[in-house]
Amino acid sequence: MTVFKASAILLLCSALCVHVECQQYINQNAELTEIPEDIPLDVTQIILASNSITNIGPNSFSKFTELTHLNLGFNKIRTINDAAFEALVNLKGLYLYGTELEEIPVLSISTLERLDLAWNKIRTINDGTFEALVNLKRLDLYGNQLEEIPVLSISTLERLDLRDNKISTINDGAFEALVNLKELYLYSNQLEEIPVLSIISFSSVNFIYVHCE
CATH class of the missing domain: 3.80.10.10 (Ribonuclease Inhibitor)
Known part of the structure; x- marks a missing residue:
């Protein structure tokens, strides 16, 4: 089932997850400057690539405790709060490629399996x-x-x-x-x-x- 809302896509997919149903929220190329407020709390994958987000605050993703993959690639991110990803206790993939980062953010995600920091500064x-x-x-x-x-x-x-x-x-x-x-x-x-x-x-x-x- 696919639900379209504005330029965002909420996709229920069983093929991407083994034995569980996952929810994927996609909102790309939308000139976003902040994290959208309409993301479902039980989402497991968030893709906000190719937007204009500049800052990730301490509570930007604190509600999404089921999240396994987060893609923020090709944004204009310059700063990431030290506590930005602390609540993501199930996160396996974090994609921060193609941003304006000049240093590697503080990460304390013990579940993380892939970290993409390509094409930064x-x-x-x-x-x-x-x-x-x-x-x-x-x-x-x-x-x-x-x-x-x-x-x-x-x-x-x-x-x-x-x-x-x-x-x-x-x-x-x-x-x-x-x-x-x-x-x-x-x-x-x-x-x-x-x-x-x-x-x-x-x-x-x-x-x-x-x-x-």
Whole structure:
């Protein structure tokens, strides 16, 4: 069943969820500047991509405790409150690609499996940024302005995409904790060499894509 309301779409779909019925709310290309107030509380997927939202406040999504996927890509987001996603105890996918973010927001979502921060303006990864993401499997940071890779302590990570940055330095031990990594993308950076010790422990890796200057 599909319900059309203004430019928003509320879609009931059984194919996207295993053994449960999920609700998907879609409101794209609508020039939204704020989170709509008509989103059902029991929604499991929200797609608000390609709008003009600039700020995510502490209560923007606090009512949607059943949410599993949130797509805010291609907005004009500059700030995200530290508590913006705290209530999303079932969230598995968070998509923040193509925004105006200059730093990685504080995230304490233990259920998160995919985090997409591609095509932002992020320059650094602070120590401990991903510590709370104990189930993260895929991290997309391509197309940013990163210059170095610090130590990443994400033992569950399976795919890491860092291409199209300005990376010239990989810190010692940067990848040592990534014991489950299967795919690593490093091409289109400013690397002249890769320390052997940075990748020697990758017994689980199937693909490493890299190009050195």
